[in-house]
Amino acid sequence: MHSTKSISEGKSKKQKDASGCMLVFGLLFFVVGSFFFWFMTARPLWRTYSAQSWPTSQATILDSKVVESDSDDGTSYAVAIQFSYVVDKQQMVSNNWSFLNSSVGRDLARNTVKRFPIGSKHDCYYNPRTANDAVLDRSLRRHYFFGFFILIFVVVGGALARAGWHKRVEYKKRQRQLTLKPAEQNDKMVANVAPLPPLLLANTPWFEFEGPQRLKPTKPRWQQFWVMLGFATFWNLVCWLIFANVFQQNGLFNFLTIFVLVFVIAGLALISSVFYSLLALFNPVVTIALSEGTVPVGAVVDVAWETSGRASRFRELNLELVGTEHATYTRGTSTYNEQNVFLTIPILQTSETSVMQFGSATVGIPLQTVPSFVADHNRIEWTIDVHGKVRGMPAVKESMRFFVKPNAATGPNE
Amino acid sequence: MIEIKLPKYSFAPSEIINGQVEWSNLNLTKRFEARLMWYTTGKGDCDCEVVDTRVMDATPPNGQLKFSFVAPVYPPSFSGKLISLIWAIELVSVPEGDCVRREIVVAPNGSEIVLHGN
Structure with missing residues (x-):
């Protein structure tokens, strides 16, 4: 016989608390991640797509400069451009040179300011529904795609919240089973099993599986295919973007480029796995x-x-x-x-x-x-x-x- | 000192588990809580479940009390390569929270099921 700490007290409390924490942290990750993903990637991408059909006006650059901000992580650079344009004989002013909401690299910031010097004239594109919404550069920029990294937090947060919710529901279900009266329990049992003693039905997983059954695969083929496709798409999108960026800056024969290349090759292997699981569907x-x-x-x-x-x-x-x-x-x-x-x-x-x-x-x-x-x-x-x-x-x-x-x-x- | 006494340690499903708790030199204890529970050991993180409880009033400083449970049908005691499921009677003194535990076997024919790995 052991004289020890109670297993039952500590454990049951811990399980309940863990499910609550998982739910809260998961939701937090999911909501915050979704918020950032929307502002860093989804919204700029959507606006870039919409702006392709916006009408054109001539813009005059009023101000153009690189704004540097120093922090513990180093210096960050942002482009501050102000331009005026005319819509229906009314002069408007806008500060949006592109749909980027965040800071950019030093080279991009300097090149952009060089491209749009003060006093120069360029085409700008304005929103026909709200004419004060205008932009100088409506091209698709690779910076928008970096926000896809945030999807990791969204997916992990969502999975964590789902698991937490599932655990909580299971916990409550088990608690309910423990408080069932014997008569209620016996109703749920099949005839060829002796009536169970009161309060002992916790963790019986088979209630909804009695009688003749057609079995379902634990991992359906289409599910494996979609999971593989989603993972491979995400992996390759991120790796190729990083590779393109690193390759452009450093060339091929560079340690960083070769390091990223390993992940790109792994992405190619993932694509072959997608084809493998696609073939398996047939x-x-x-x-x-x-x-x-x-x-x-x-x-x-x-x-x-x-x-x-x-x-x-x-x-x-x-x-x-x-x-x-x-x-x-x-x-x-x-x-x-x-x-x-x-x-x-x-x-x-x-x-x-x-x-x-x-x-x-x-x-x-x-x-x-x-x-x-x-x-x-x-x-x-x-x-x-x-x-x-x-x-x-x-x-x-x-x-x-x-x-x-x-x-x-x-x-x-x- | 607290002690759980059982006439035997292996039980078949639905068998009555009669036990006795004996204590001495306990001046603060007001009651005991006997819990019939299972827990897992092995590679996986521990799972546990209390399936039945008996609360008994204590008389300080010495004494003894009887309790009984019905041995559950499910889940049975088993031992595998990764997981072992162990039944136990846990006795907790209130308000001190001192705990003693007696492991038992609850399985068909009273013998633990052994799972053979590949």
Whole structure:
């Protein structure tokens, strides 16, 4: 027996607090990131696009200078240009030489001031709806795209807020389950499981998965494709912009250019992964159905499969029942996931087209094994895994989740 | 000193867990809270859940009290390569907050399920 600090008190409080913090920080990142992204990138891009159809007027430069600001991070440079122009015989004045809201590099600032000296005349473009909104340079500038970096904060913040909200909902759901009356609990149980003792239903993940089920892949193909496409687009956009900038300033044979080039090459590898996942979309689809989506430990279940698309494109098709431990842990500021397959039961291994097209088999869940289990950081997952080798195409690898529940026959009274 | 006494440490689902708490030289303790709980150990960060609680009034400075729980059907005690799930009875004295814990096994046939890795 241990004389120690209470696990239950510290842990349950910590889990609740963590979900709240995740939600707050996630929303903060998301809102602030979205705000900056809008002002630094989205708005200038939108205005640049709109300004392409704005009417032209002649502008006279009234003032043109580089404004330097010193701070702890060094000196920043901004362009301050004032110009006048005439719209419908009315003279207007504007300070917008471009749609850039932030400071620029020293060279760009100096070159711009040289380009627009005081007293010189240039074309300017004014908004036909609000004529006092005018700009000298309506070209697309690469500076606008640097704001895409901020999207990292928006995406991470959004994911954090979503995870925090999910954890909070789960926490409240669990608290509600703990306060259910026995009668309410028994209503939710299936007939072949003995009535559970009161207050012991927390963390039962299978409530909504009873009866015959058609299984869904844990990672759908289209989802993998879109995630890969989004990531590759973002990566390449950012890397190529940086590369173009660094290359223009330093040339190719420079340490910084070569360093950035490594990331550009990684981007090319990502593009090939996008094509790989695109090809995988056209593979035959194997649909799996179970006679019971929540199988008691020690029971048997009928597994049926059907291939849509040409099953003959498969060289070999394997189906397996798989039990996996999943652990999530934090080291420092990083979170890691690790998994271990503790049980594999072959269901089908065939290269015959007719069998691959459709069929069924019966498979048993061993008596001495663990039911599905889902907690915040640890889980036991049961899946039917599909492995198909396809001629000339990426292999099919899909996992489809089902649930294993405790068996009433393992209690003391049976 | 606080002690949890159990006649055995392995229980099948739905079995009654009868226990006894004994204490001595506790002058401030007003009550004890016995918690039936599980927690995880292993590679993953710790998860835990209190599934049932008994509150017992204490008489200072010495005494003993009986308590009982029903062994839950789910989740069973198991031990894998990455995760182990351990059931325990935790006893906390109020207001001091001193805690003692007795690990038990709650699983079919009263034996922990061992998961074999690949």
